[in-house]
Amino acid sequence: MGLMQLFKFKGGVKPATNKAQSVTLPIAKAPLPSVVAVPLHQSIGGTPRPLVQVGDKVLKGQMIGEADGWISAAVHAPTSGTVREVGMYAAAHPSGLLTDCVVIEPDGEDRWIERQRVDYKALPPEQVRELLRDMGVVGLGGAVFPSHAKTQASRSVPMEELVINGAECEPYITCDDLLMRERAAEVVKGIAIFRDLLQPKKVLIGIEDNKPEAAAAMAEAVKAAGEDFQVVSVPTLYPAGGAKQLIRVLTGKEVPANKRSTDMGVQCFNVATAYTAWRALGHGEPVISRLVTLTGNVAEPRNYEVLIGTPMDELLAIAGPKPDTDGIIMGGPMMGFLVPEAKAPVVKATNCLIAHSPALFPPKAPEMPCIRCGACAQACPHELQPFQMYWFARAKNFGKTQEYNIFDCIECGCCSFVCPSRIPLVQYFRFAKSEIWARERDKKAADGAKTRFEFKQHRDEREKQEKAEKLAKAAAAQAAKKAAEAAAAAASEGAPAEVAAPAAPLATGPGDTPAGPAAAPLSPEEAAAAAKKAAIEAAMARAKALRTQTQPQNTDNLTPAQQQEVADIEARRARLREIAKTELVHADAPPAATAPAAPAAPADNSDTSEK
């Protein structure tokens, strides 16, 4: 652990860590569940296409959903068995909505596909990235961003630091801690994969200083592997494990909301992601399991290696939830959510299940008015003014919330945590964000309708014109034929051949033949003008399309992370709507959890307020 200069981020809070209870026992393997339900959409980006049908037999590790597009990651069968269902199933999502799942009944044999380890160093980087995608490697810290898509350095900025996130700042969660303690060597090998792809100058592994065992194990493994990675102890301060906060602490760089970290020469991966990357390439094992901390109101808190798709209630039962357990929190108590459906499956983002009880998490005190004490602003790691955003969110003045940078909010919960008036600030921000997105979407839909209408008008006109041209042509041909006949007759009568000559142009266009029966509804001038108009319109449409492409808009050109946020927001919104039906009536509620993450962008040039 080399001595290096660390930087501070503003704000942050120190909730009781509650980690000790789940680190006393080593990682255990969770027993094979009775059923596994693998959601197809488990990462940010495109929803994988199902490759199996009901009744198919699958092997452990077999790909059952193929990545859809570059920002997407494949999903695999966690165990061998029979596909019982491909369709909607309870989801690990706060919205409580269903999601597309492949439901597999395990056959108990847990039989693997043929696993192939690859010597990734011998492969071109592009192929390594494809492999990672097809092995389903995504960010396991919670963001589930497809990892391969993060392994490309910026073209203009050299990669300086690769930050490896072992901070694990959320209370209760200890799966990364145990992973580093027990499997450090393989984590280090995984880090080397990312290092080889990105070629940074330095690799910094950040671990909160409340995990000395993990840090020691990692340092040991780094040394054993002969790597020059630096293991750095960072002060325990929530949310030091936020990617942006950890990057700040280790490098001093602040990645703004509208920038990719690679544009600042830095990239960040979670330790568990590195581990799965190595298992994928070095062992040929796709991501079909992960470590999950079972803790909270349970008899025996512990970390388990859990198959993706395991029903949460079945999993939690292993740890022995106490009788007064009244819910399951997925994730930590700061950013997690109460799972609306206990049978929802464990997904790649599931790092922790906390048995919830009123004793452990007492009901919140009643909300008081904001006294503008500023505690929230002091706690905000993104240096926002939560009480101002709250003020405007409450007043439904959403434009103002945007002026106060509501979209920089990472929903870390520090503000709510410290507020003496017990205002659920984050809840207001989620609400405001969802409202803003909804309005954007409505506007988009309206703009889209307008575009479609204009297009239809344009098409009708063009069709009319084409019809007219056809008619004119037919008339001209008729005239030409008549003329030819006349000429032939004349020729046969010994008339001069030149007479036929004027007929020739007639065949190519209506021309100025007076002979044409007045069948053409358009005069040639009119036709020419219409053609010109059509050409101009087409050019305008092209220009419009081009502008739309090049103008960054509020909801176009989103980073996949933001797109995911939109999807999440949509889902939460749907839930909000359900609960407050009378308040938030919007006719066009989309089934958000399954909707494509990004709203399809119609070709419009609406001047949405881009930043």
Added chain:
Amino acid sequence: MEFSTSPYLLKDTSVRRVMTQVLLALVPGIIAYVLLIGPGILAQLAIATLTALAAEAAMLRLRDKPLALFLGDGSAVVTAWLVALTFPPVAPWWLTVVGVLFAIIIAKHLYGGLGQNPFNPAMIAFAVCIVSFPALMSQWPGAGSHLAPGQQFDWIFGLTPRLDGMTSATPLDALKTALRADEGHSGPLPFLAGNAQAVIALCYLAGGLFLVWRKVITWHIPTAFLGAMGLLAGLLWLWQPAGFANPVFHLLGGGAMLGAFFIATDPVSGATTPRGKLIFAAGVGLLAYIIRVFGGYPDGIAFAVLIMNICVPLIDMTTQPKVFGMKDQ
């Protein structure tokens, strides 16, 4: 929004706890006050507290708000104590009542209650009373004369005729003359009991530092307030030592310490951004000095705070801090 979302863990805190810490921080100053000036202040604190709670309860009832929740938040008691501590210790009981009623009913509840008042309620009370009852608001126990406890209570409850035997029943202009006459000499104000004022001020300072330590307030407001006042006082004193009192005199005299740590730091009516707090408090410090030295009132804190309260929206708007990652853009 009924359903509960994260964070599920909350810090053990509440408005009541914040207010309790403020009250606690005032205790050293109150003890010094009792020891050095007399126990009359305890009667004033009790009168103010009871009046505030009654007025608060009545207003909450009228506005149909949960009584227990808001009555227990402690904010009315803080206002009451600040009224009592800024009023003369021998003010008649009804003056304290009037002041507190003004603070709670007009300055707080008519503006929307907790968290909504644009003006500091205690300072509204002070301003209204000093304008309406200038003589009574200026009756401080005279220098060197320690009023017997019984005598203080007699005065407060109107059992002895006022003015008679009053050590410093001076109207404003007389006070001012006294202040002027004393300037140039370091030392306590002549119309105050010995150097009691300075000792009490130091106790407020200790309480204020406790609040900073407990993170109930930040350093910005007290520092800028005292810094600006001290700087202006220092410059004028250096320029004309005979015409102006030295900065220590100003910082430890009058309500400077109480103002800097307990009054200007009222979060509801003050600026909220770090730079905004500096500007706001420096403004209060400067105005307080100017009013105190050149104006017609014995102390300028109340008016300075109220004037700066008006500027708060503008200050906050123009001092929004840059957010994470946007500092060099």
